[in-house]
Every structure is written in C-alpha cells, then in structure tokens.
Amino acid sequence: MVPYTGDWDVVEQAQVSNWFANKVPGASAAKHLWISRAPLAHAITLVIAHRHHTALSKNANHPVAGSQEDQERFILEQAWAHQCKGNSHNPAAVLTVDVDRECLQDFEERLFERSLDAGIAGSYQWGLDCGDHQQRWDPYFGLPAHWNHGDLDVDEDTDLQVNFTQGIAHFSSFVF
Known part of the structure; x- marks a missing residue:
C-alpha cells in the first residue's frame, strides 16, 4: 500500500x-x-x-x-x-486493511487465549518448559480480557486429558 x-x-x-x-x-x-x-x-x-x-x-x-x-x-x-x-x-x-496485521493478531490470540479449546496450553504455560523468562518477562501481561474465555478450569495438580482425534479435527478446520 x-x-x-x-x-x-x-x-x-x-x-x-x-x-x-x-x-x-x-x-x-x-x-x-x-x-x-x-x-x-x-x-x-x-x-x-x-x-x-x-x-x-x-x-x-x-x-x-x-x-x-x-x-x-x-x-x-x-x-x-x-x-x-x-x-x-x-x-x-x-481506510486500508492490513491483512498481515489482522492475521498476526488472530494468530497471537490463538497462542495466548485461555480457553477449553486451548487446553493446558491456555493455562499460562507459554514458554515455561524452559524456566523463567529473561528479567521475569510475562508474555501474558496486558492481554485483552476477552482472550480469557472463562471456560477453562484447571488445577495446577491436574492435567487435562486431550482427545488427539478431536484435536486434529479442530486444528484442520482452523483457517489461517
């Protein structure tokens, strides 16, 4: 443009x-x-x-x-x-439409949303398998409230059971 x-x-x-x-x-x-x-x-x-x-x-x-x-x-x-x-x-x-920006925003929401659909990954787990982030950076700080769908109730002591077939079917229906 x-x-x-x-x-x-x-x-x-x-x-x-x-x-x-x-x-x-x-x-x-x-x-x-x-x-x-x-x-x-x-x-x-x-x-x-x-x-x-x-x-x-x-x-x-x-x-x-x-x-x-x-x-x-x-x-x-x-x-x-x-x-x-x-x-x-x-x-x-x-008014112009920035398709790249909109796609990145949708992708970022999918990465950081807290929902049943996201499963355990939506339980503030981004990058924690590697330990603390540099200078205690919090990738979840400042995210929009609507990214928390309120349908995920996960205890720290409980792992979610994931239906692999259902997950693949859902993933294949997601269009980038």
Whole structure:
C-alpha cells in the first residue's frame, strides 16, 4: 500500500497496481521494486493530476503565463499535495486493511487465549518448559480480557486429558 493516496479507496489503489503490473514492461516480474514505493506513488499522482486537471488549472496560483513545463510542474505538485492531504471529510474512503496485521493478531490470540479449546496450553504455560523468562518477562501481561474465555478450569495438580482425534479435527478446520 502507498501511504498517501488522497481520497482513493482500496479498490482504486488496486486498480492502479494492476494496471502498473500489466502495462509497465517488466513490472510484473519485479514487484518488489515498485509495490509500496515511489513508482506506484508517482503513478497515483499522475492519475490524480489527470482526474483533477481542470480544477487544479483554475487555482489562483496556476502559472497561466508560464511555460508548459511550469504549468505541468504546478499540476503535479498540486496533485501530490492532494494525494498527501487525504480525504479528511470521508475517513472511510482512505481506510486500508492490513491483512498481515489482522492475521498476526488472530494468530497471537490463538497462542495466548485461555480457553477449553486451548487446553493446558491456555493455562499460562507459554514458554515455561524452559524456566523463567529473561528479567521475569510475562508474555501474558496486558492481554485483552476477552482472550480469557472463562471456560477453562484447571488445577495446577491436574492435567487435562486431550482427545488427539478431536484435536486434529479442530486444528484442520482452523483457517489461517
């Protein structure tokens, strides 16, 4: 994702990325060189400049008497300013979804939840097979309260009985 996309939504950003990958020679094979980087941001600036050319040309500071190069530079600078400003009157238009972060949050919840589903692993056991953590670090400190489902009642003296077949069936239904 390009951090500055003006008033564009995720679909429009994806459309420009798709165009870039399909129309720029060699771009599809070298995505690491342009995704979330200056070339894609510049492509978005060019589309914004094209979309808003008429309005930007009516700006009082537009160099009407200047050269064609000065006028184009002004339009691009104004398009970039629009792109950086975002869409303050419609924050939902610039809302982006970070799939990686959401997947990591779901994974972290599965690691640290206290539930019957987690079993003995959900009884604050993370890493305790190795002894105390460095400087008594507590990996459970500050976790959201809703990660404790309240359905696990485990005594320290009692081990949970685990049904291996049921555990495998549940694990295979979990989608990352």
